[in-house]
Amino acid sequence: MMAPDRAASETLMDRRDFFRALGGVVVVLTVEPAEGLQQAPGARSGAQQTPREIAAWLHIGEDSAITVFTGKVEVGQNIRTSLAQAVAEELRAPIERIRLVMGDTDRTPFDMGTFGSRTTPFMAPQLRRAAAAMREVLTDLAAERWGCSRERVVIRDGMVKGPGAAQTASFGELTQGKRILKEISDAAPLTPAERWSVLGASRPKVDGAAFVTGRHQFPSDLRLPGMLYGKVLRPPAFGASLVSADLSEAQRMPGVIAVRDGNFVGAAAPDEFTASQAVAAIRAEWKLTPQPGAGELFEYLKKNPAETQGFGGASRHETGSIEQGLAAADHQLRQTYTVAYIAHAPLEPRAAVAQWEEGRLTVWTGTQRPFGVRSELAQAFGLPESQVRVLVPDTGSGYGGKHTGDAAIEAARLARAAGRPVKVVWTREEEFTWAYFRPAGVIEVTSGVRRDGTVTAWEFHNYNSGPAAIRTPYSIEHQRIEFHPARSPLRQGSYRALAATANHFARETHMDELAALVGMDPLEFRLRNAKDPRLRAVLEAAAEKFGWSRRKKDPGVGYGLAAGFEKGGYVAACAEVAVDRATGSVRVVRVVEAFECGAVVNPDHLRNQVEGSIIMGLGGALFEAVEFEDGRILNPRFSAYRVPRFSDLPQIEVVLLDRKDLPPAGGGETPIVGIAPAAGNAIFDATGVRLRSLPLVPHGLKT
């Protein structure tokens, strides 16, 4: 897990000159500083002493252009669209007129990063508040201009109208010659969801045409004048240290700059091909240290606890008494579940272009944490953060895999040595080897159940995979739930929905085993233990659409379901599988998934995220696993590491439950957690074989 960003907040004081230079009207929304900052050693607590941080700002220029500045980044989750909708809604302006400046550390407010499904529940309301305040400023300006009361001013479709027939003005006509800076707090009121007209409706991807024509420039597409292409010499295995490196042959190649900087060895050349050849010509000697292999992984994780503090640290939740709960049960069950390391494999690998100008470093890169990468760069090169700028063009996906600044630092090192801009794009093999992985883990569950299907005891221990969604959403009287961080043999980090996938897999598989133990229908069994009405609602909606109660038992066909809750979203999935016992082939044939994350912001894009989550989740459920031995990745290519393709596609039906009475939560992560247990439970239904490891059937069903 990554360490939290160290500070780097900004206050209105720092930005005043910048806003004045912009002209027009600027609305700045400020918030109380993050808790971590207030509690930093030496810092004085209390809001009076600490300046409020800028969370978002919004500008209307004299040309009527509406510009939103946010530190969030676009990696395919389509927040450039949903955030534009949020502003359009409150500003009563057409979405086409709104432009978002995103993920630029010089021009956007500080942001922790684009992860954890936080954009929709936290950033969108802030931008809506800023837009609502902007609407008030425009209303004031119009009332003043026409000498009428504010109540007689109407803003609609991006135009401002007064009571008189000729009293019509564009936003720009009102902001002309003005230099207004308005600060608001995050308590301003918002338009309720029942009255939304732009939010809550499907809108196409902003700038979609740039993507289908190839015009959009992803980070790996950028080219600067005089730019060189960089490559890095990688160690032969994890844990290897550099003993010596002979760069002379590489340095003799025309146009090549070869660099050694501590353990970093790399080369830059006028084209990528030559850069690769130069790196291949470096003679390096490495010292290897023994590394644990995949065969001993799960024992290793249990035997090697890690002292981790804060998020990702050990945690323990206890209610009632497990011993009492087990004593009250008619049956007890103890099972162990495992999940493998898997790779994000974003189709655009890590990429960065770095440029030094008079000691100031600018890096364009694909990352979910532009401000975090700015800190990494500042630290790597001993610069103040003000001397580093990170920009994130809309990036070829992340899925939690692009939190770190590896490629950015490499490009900057080479660019500094070359005295020219350098681009580094990781190869697929580097991406599969030197990025970080979704953590592997071991989960042990001990439970007790009464004959009537009531779960009386629930003890759950997760080793290494993580604490996300570790608590059961079922109402169980006696619980003990613990997360045990471990020393991971491989580099690990965030992955879409974090450990919610692993924890749901173990929990929902175990619930299925308990249902079978007492001879109850899996749906009925879950409903018996689920009191949360939102959990019941998604279960019932998915089962209804799937036709759960009418399912037909044919040979080689099985049905499974799973449900859960994470990050404000409720999910239930029903899966149908077809199993060929002779060949061992397993196909997920049909999936119905119900999802509820409060009020729906953009139904089509939410549906897209749910469908995509199911398909991406199928890979980790059925066949994806990072294979490794002696500190080497054995399958670092798409020809060896199987990801879901067209031919893996089941029939997918998505049911969205739109709760206009609840605030919107994020939808890009939680929909991934249901598919693995639903598929595994369906395989059990088809064959009687209970699978307790992800991936379920990497080499088909072997029995």
Next chain:
Amino acid sequence: MIELQVNGKTYRTSAPAERPLLNVLRDELGLTGAKYGCGEGQCGACTVLLDGRAVRSCVTPLRAVGGRAVTTIEGLAPAGGLHPVQEAFLEAGALQCGYCTPGMILAAVALLSRNPDPGVAEIVRFMDGNICRCGVYPRIIAAIRSAAAKMRRSA
């Protein structure tokens, strides 16, 4: 010097004949619509058309291109316009991050030039070498079906 016909224009390159077409398109000609995804012809992000057939430009050496017409996503439709397949991708919302999209679109164009009315099974078979990590496959199938219908109507 090797001569290349790309999007109706003639280019000369001094790159060695074994250099992959993808590198020359992206780094010399500035046509970055074709993407690097794997370097082994496994993901389809680098797909371009060679005399109308879909090829993996990351494993196509310059010498294999010869005088054949290369079409990249930039040359699929006249400037400012959209090919019916591009339109269909937008209408179906058949993209999330959009990195696989140029390769998907060119593969689909090649498919439709062979068969103007492919069924789902044929689309799946033909497109199986193109990876979308965001999992937009169902929408891509829908987009190809709707582009096919549109192109048949106007043919």
